[in-house]
Amino acid sequence: MKVLKKIWVPVLIAIILIAFGGAVYYQKAVVPKKEIDKKAGITSGKLDDYITLGEYKGLSCEVTQDDIDESIKEETQTYTEVDREAKEGDCVEITYTGYVDGEKDKNISQSNCELYVGQEESLYAEFTNAVVGHKAGDKVEYQAKDTDDINYVAEKDSDYTGKNVKFTLKLVSVSEEETEDVTDKWVKDNYNEDYGISTVKEFYKWNEDYVLENKKSDLWQSAVDNATMNGYPQEMYDSVKEEFDSDAAYYADSYGITVDEYLYDFSGYTEESLQEEYLNEVKSNLVMWKIVEKENLTASSSEIEDKYEELYADCGYDNVEEMKKDYTDKEIEEAVLLDKAMDVVYDNANITKSYSLPK
Numbered sequence: 001m002k003v004l005k006k007i008w009v010p011v012l013i014a015i016i017l018i019a020f021g022g023a024v025y026y027q028k029a030v031v032p033k034k035e036i037d038k039k040a041g042i043t044s045g046k047l048d049d050y051i052t053l054g055e056y057k058g059l060s061c062e063v064t065q066d067d068i069d070e071s072i073k074e075e076t077q078t079y080t081e082v083d084r085e086a087k088e089g090d091c092v093e094i095t096y097t098g099y100v101d102g103e104k105d106k107n108i109s110q111s112n113c114e115l116y117v118g119q120e121e122s123l124y125a126e127f128t129n130a131v132v133g134h135k136a137g138d139k140v141e142y143q144a145k146d147t148d149d150i151n152y153v154a155e156k157d158s159d160y161t162g163k164n165v166k167f168t169l170k171l172v173s174v175s176e177e178e179t180e181d182v183t184d185k186w187v188k189d190n191y192n193e194d195y196g197i198s199t200v201k202e203f204y205k206w207n208e209d210y211v212l213e214n215k216k217s218d219l220w221q222s223a224v225d226n227a228t229m230n231g232y233p234q235e236m237y238d239s240v241k242e243e244f245d246s247d248a249a250y251y252a253d254s255y256g257i258t259v260d261e262y263l264y265d266f267s268g269y270t271e272e273s274l275q276e277e278y279l280n281e282v283k284s285n286l287v288m289w290k291i292v293e294k295e296n297l298t299a300s301s302s303e304i305e306d307k308y309e310e311l312y313a314d315c316g317y318d319n320v321e322e323m324k325k326d327y328t329d330k331e332i333e334e335a336v337l338l339d340k341a342m343d344v345v346y347d348n349a350n351i352t353k354s355y356s357l358p359k
Contacts, residue, residue, distance in 0.1 A: 040289040042233045047293070050233060051286035054226030057348035059219050063211060065355040071207045072358070076182060079175035086132050086174045088118045093172040094127060096153070098144075101164050108154050108165070112172060122152040131171045142167040155257070156265055182358075204357040216346045220284070223345050227290075229283045240281045291341045299336035307332050307339075 037046050079091040086092050092115055098108030117128040123144065130140045144150050144165040151157045180186060188198040197206050245259070252262035263269045269277070291297070305320075311332075312323040 036289065036293045040285075041236060041239065043235055044233055047286065047289055050230055051283070051290050052228040052230070053287065053290050053294070054223070054228065056223035056226065056287075056291065056345050058350060059222050059345065059348075060350045060352070061215050061219055061222075062352040063215060063355060067211045067215075068208060068355045068357065071211050072204070073179075075203075075207065076180040078178050078180060080178050081173050081175045083135070084174065085135050086117060086128075086171065088132070089177055090117045091115070091175040091177070092117060092128060092131055093175075094131065095170045095172055096127060097168045097170075098150075098153075099166045099168070100160065105165075107156055107158060108150060108167075110153070123149040124153065127167070127169055130169055134171050136171055136173050138171050140169040140171070142169055154265070156261060208357060212351075215351065216342055219345050219349050220342055223291075224280070224284045224287050227283065227287045229279075229286060232279070232282045232286065236285060237278065237282050240285065241278050244278065244281065288338060288341045291344055292337055295341075295344050297337055297340045297344075299333040299340075303336045304329055304332050307336050311335070 037043075040047055042050075094113050094115060095111045096109060096113065098105045100108075115124050115128050117132060120128050126142060126144075126149070130142050131138070134140060144160075144167060147160040150160045150165055182200055182203060184199050187200060187203045191203060191206070192198045195206060197203055248263055248267075249259050252259045255262060255266065257266065263274060308320045308323060308327075312318075312320050315323060317323040
């Protein structure tokens with residue numbers, strides 16, 4: 001199901017980042033031009049010094065039948081354990097143990113790893129290919145050949161050049177793909193409590209809305225790409241970096257690894273791509289503020305309260321009052337303005353819909 005993970009306070013940014021394609025956007029509504037720099041937290045220079053909007057209205061995107069079908073598949077696809085040999089399309093649970101020159105290496109060993117036959121990359125693809133034709137309980141030996149492939153499954157990159165690396169693969173279970181039968185009862189049992197939908201028709205409409213919301217992210221990134229950033233306020237960059245790194249530290253701690261391991265090994269960043277991520281968020285932030293100014297966007301007190309109601313559960317709180325202990329109205333105003341800036345881009349886009357919903 002499409003449910004956001006429970007988060008701590010700094011990770012509210014992650015919700016916005018995931019939903020809208022890459023930026024930290026919160027600030028109080030702006031009306032007078034002289035206030036824009038202060039409200040955006042810019043103390044050196046002016047907003048206009050740093051960002052020039054490109055095309056943000058009249059952008060184009062297409063919603064296809066594949067988009068809709070894939071969303072529905074994500075919701076209705078399940079896997080049921082079976083007692084037979086593994087084959088293409090199955091989900092296999094594997095415990096693999098790596099040996100370097102005959103010695104066990106914990107860095108390249110993992111228990112109960114779920115992989116999908118025909119959908120993996122690098123060494124995981126080799127592992128799944130190796131267990132095809134085998135049943136749960138079988139063990140398979142695999143001789144690794146490429147150090148880059150080996151590091152694909154390693155907790156931390158190491159130099160395996162010239163070393164004899166073998167894996168013992170134990171096939172723990174085999175599960176085959178099944179598709180849920182979408183009925184009013186199934187929808188009500190699985191979606192009514194969290195999403196308030198209880199019929200087949202509502203379920204398909206909910207999936208359509210989900211896909212369209214994702215397209216909003218694509219359109220926003222296009223608006224960001226079309227803008228020109230002429231440098232950036234250092235204080236905004238520092239704030240973005242601090243928030244991003246705080247999120248990384250939180251997730252690293254939850255996985256029991258270091259921040260560097262989380263960023264570079266687990267998430268696949270390089271120093272260069274991480275810097276690009278920071279700068280993209282800064283640019284998105286500047287674009288958002290410029291649209292807020294140009295479109296004269298504001299956030300009312302009732303909209304702020306509505307946003308608390310919308311976010312508190314996804315942020316891991318039991319009620320709005322608990323959330324208000326950790327967040328200020330100012331922060332939630334910023335979230336409201338994010339929505340409005342995104343809506344300006346989306347509502348003025350040319351969206352081609354080439355699909356039909358199931359009956």
